[in-house]
């Protein structure tokens with residue numbers, strides 16, 4: 011494999027940013043093949059190098075996986091001439107990696123919450139394929155409270171313009187009885203364009219808030235504010251691999 015800068019190697023492994031790496035190198039806390047690195051921009055061969063960052067071995071990953079808390083008003087695209095995209099929320103060094111990162115599935119501009127970004131096209135494809143039944147859960151609010159009949163219809167499948175949705179799960183928030191049905195969670199394993207909005211419209215209702223809270227085994231990280239992100243851990247990537255199998 012081609013060589014790359016040490017600070018890039020460490021940041022792509024999700025261990026530390028380039029700035030943090032520079033500081034750690036200056037204080038002698040980054041070992042390259044057992045020897046303290048002298049410069050953060052030294053070239054390393056990802057296939058053969060052994061890096062220890064502040065006592066922690068760094069494992070290089072072929073692909074990059076990011077968990078982003080998507081804020082309202084940002085589009086799920088890699089580029090857009092007018093609107094801010096989810097990629098614009100990442101630092102330059104991540105926007106430049108090749109193969110390039112892309113969102114694993116789309117959320118509407120006004121949907122917030124859990125968004126995965128990766129450059130592993132094969133895994134992304136498997137996670138989004140309806141045949142693999144990877145569940146995605148969304149918290150929602152609606153304009154008019156849902157009745158038991160609405161819930162039953164949504165769960166068994168509604169017509170969203172020539173397509174009957176697959177069975178799904180709807181749980182209403184246990185609130186005061188007068189408000190019951192005004193919000194809850196819906197879990198789908200498919201992702202047609204505007205699916206939940208259209209499902210509520212099929213019940214003569216309207217989504218007023220939509221936030222994705224889980225994607226397969228991954229849950230939205232409560233420590234991330236809207237617009238913040240972190241790398242997935244090794245364990246989370248392994249769980250996603252299992253879910254996409």
Ligand code: URA
Nearest residue numbers: 118121204205206207
């Ligand atoms: N369904 C929608 O209607 N919008 C989303 O963003 C996701 C699912």
